[in-house]
Amino acid sequence: MSNDLPFNQTLVIIPTYNEIDNIERMITTMLGLYPGLHLLIIEDGSPDGTADVVKRLQTSHSDRLHMIERKGKLGLGTAYLTGFQWALDRSYEFVFEMDCDFSHDPAQVKDLLEAAQTNDLVIGSRYIDGIRIINWPFRRLLLSYLASIYTRFVTGIPVQDTTGGFKCFTRKALKALDFNRVISNGYIFQLELNYKVWLAGLSVKEVPIIFYERRDGQSKMGGGIIFEAFFNVLKLRFKQMMGTL
Numbered sequence: 001m002s003n004d005l006p007f008n009q010t011l012v013i014i015p016t017y018n019e020i021d022n023i024e025r026m027i028t029t030m031l032g033l034y035p036g037l038h039l040l041i042i043e044d045g046s047p048d049g050t051a052d053v054v055k056r057l058q059t060s061h062s063d064r065l066h067m068i069e070r071k072g073k074l075g076l077g078t079a080y081l082t083g084f085q086w087a088l089d090r091s092y093e094f095v096f097e098m099d100c101d102f103s104h105d106p107a108q109v110k111d112l113l114e115a116a117q118t119n120d121l122v123i124g125s126r127y128i129d130g131i132r133i134i135n136w137p138f139r140r141l142l143l144s145y146l147a148s149i150y151t152r153f154v155t156g157i158p159v160q161d162t163t164g165g166f167k168c169f170t171r172k173a174l175k176a177l178d179f180n181r182v183i184s185n186g187y188i189f190q191l192e193l194n195y196k197v198w199l200a201g202l203s204v205k206e207v208p209i210i211f212y213e214r215r216d217g218q219s220k221m222g223g224g225i226i227f228e229a230f231f232n233v234l235k236l237r238f239k240q241m242m243g244t245l
Contacts, residue, residue, distance in 0.1 A: 011092040012030060013096060019050050040087070044074055077189035081182060094113055096168050098166055104166040105210060112168040116170055119205040120203045124161075124211075134211065135212065155236065157204075163229075187229050199245070
């Protein structure tokens with residue numbers, strides 16, 4: 001089946017900040033696995049030379065490897081929104097979110113793309129068919145799992161992994177979103193997009209993935225995430241009830 005998938009209509013967006021340990025291996029792995037697939041790197045001014053590696057690789061893959069350079073760390077949410085608009089301005093039909101650090105397995109891109117042939121949004125889920133997370137400390141695992149339960153309770157969305165960052169949007173799903181009205185930029189950004197696609201009446205499917213803790217480089221998870229998550233989930237639900245979402 002994977003040979004018949006429309007990789008030439010597919011864009012994978014990968015935000016980067018200080019990913020010198022991973023960027024070359026990720027690009028060569030993805031382009032090698034999926035002939036026809038395009039990559040868009042959203043590079044937030046990494047001081048470690050990440051952008052230089054991408055530019056060097058572009059000399060060999062100028063048709064499939066693209067990069068948008070931004071001035072400094074502007075946040076994951078704005079990185080993806082920039083990438084989504086770039087994709088919509090072109091002819092891509094399937095648009096992925098994916099991390100650069102190999103916590104998302106490149107070999108599973110085909111599984112999400114296959115499901116996207118009959119669904120509007122496909123989420124790589126860490127919490128269906130058991131908990132599928134490798135090398136997380138128990139406290140972080142518990143926090144993430146409880147956050148998913150909390151967000152499901154508040155919003156009613158029938159999704160087990162509400163905050164996962166490995167997913168595939170169809171063009172139809174992206175066009176249903178008003179990027180100017182997205183209120184989250186951090187951890188809850190993923191839930192907000194899922195919630196809005198679901199509220200638009202589009203189909204959302206979860207596909208089981210295995211999530212690996214990053215091996216190289218530093219985690220981008222910082223303080224304030226729990227505070228933002230708790231209140232932004234309530235804010236999303238309140239806006240939906242008021243009809244202002």
